[in-house]
Amino acid sequence: MAIIKMLKLNIIVLLAGLIVACSTDNSCAVADNVSLIKEINIKNNQYYIYSRVSGFQEKEVFYEMFTKKPVFDQCGQTKTPSVSDVHIDSSLGNAGKLIVQDGILQIIYSKDAADKSDYKNIKIEVKD
């Protein structure tokens, strides 16, 4: 019983935290999850490829590419502009491969279930 009381207290505290979050430097109730998935060097230019997952119950996944390493705030936002971004449109199939060509990201879709991979472990191919 003591544990559940403690947990209930923490739920109340969670609520307080959610409310307080509004008045501090973060202004989102739900943050985007941003992860660096690959650093690549193409013709002496450094690129940083990130995955971004946004939404609450219905998540959407994006890839973003930067030429400077961005700094993200607690909400997953950055002031560094991306040079390219692409969204995984799940209605087209599984995201089988991420292509980097001429500084632009592109996804190759596959209907084959064997090509289904974790969005963070997507195959990345650089094309000249």
Place this chain on the structure above:
Amino acid sequence: MGKVAVFESQSSFNLLQNTIDYLACKGRLSKPFNKDEKEFMKELFEALWWGGKYHGFDEAAKLANHYVNGNGKKLIIKPQVYKKSIIVTDTVTALKSFIKEMHSRKKKFERVKSSLPTFMSSKHSLMLKRGKRSVVKQGYMLKDGALLVEQSNARLKNADHRFHLEVTSTVTSSNTFVSRWQVNSLYDFEPFDKKFVTSIPLSKNFVLKLPDGLSHHLTKIGVAKDFEYVSRWHETWQ
């Protein structure tokens, strides 16, 4: 402020996060949840209702609460959140233009969905496709006709991230159209294998990680139920 002082203790946050991690682990292994654990998860979603409401995310808050208290019943949400969206207003404009053309050519226009092939292949939908549209500021129409919400619109994307817009119309003798716009969606979470996690920033330096798989698992143990939600609005236009 007293509560803030309490919250900003690492141990308090750790207890909360560790409990979620522990329950996620049990969920992954399909181990039964006891009464207190179920109650904890229900209260967590109810807390999200309060937090979301405070942030002005009324619809997301209402939906989260309905997930654990709605018993799977269909929910109607107010349309303002859709009506203020850039991608929705642009799609409404495109669909009206399409409907007018269909009507003038004496073709069917009474019921049109954003995924209708004749609409998607028409000139009217061109402005909605990715092209030069900014996914952050404008959103765009996906290949299946679903609308991907502009990412700057946190209120809508946390309530409904991608959806089809449907319109049912009649026309009066004075060529005035009476339309009912509608969005139907399903509220559910992805299972553990998708590896999605919802990050909830609390006060500074504390971000609660709630696995979507755990939220999904609540439907397996009788704490929550998936449900349909719908939003409608009417418009008279020429």
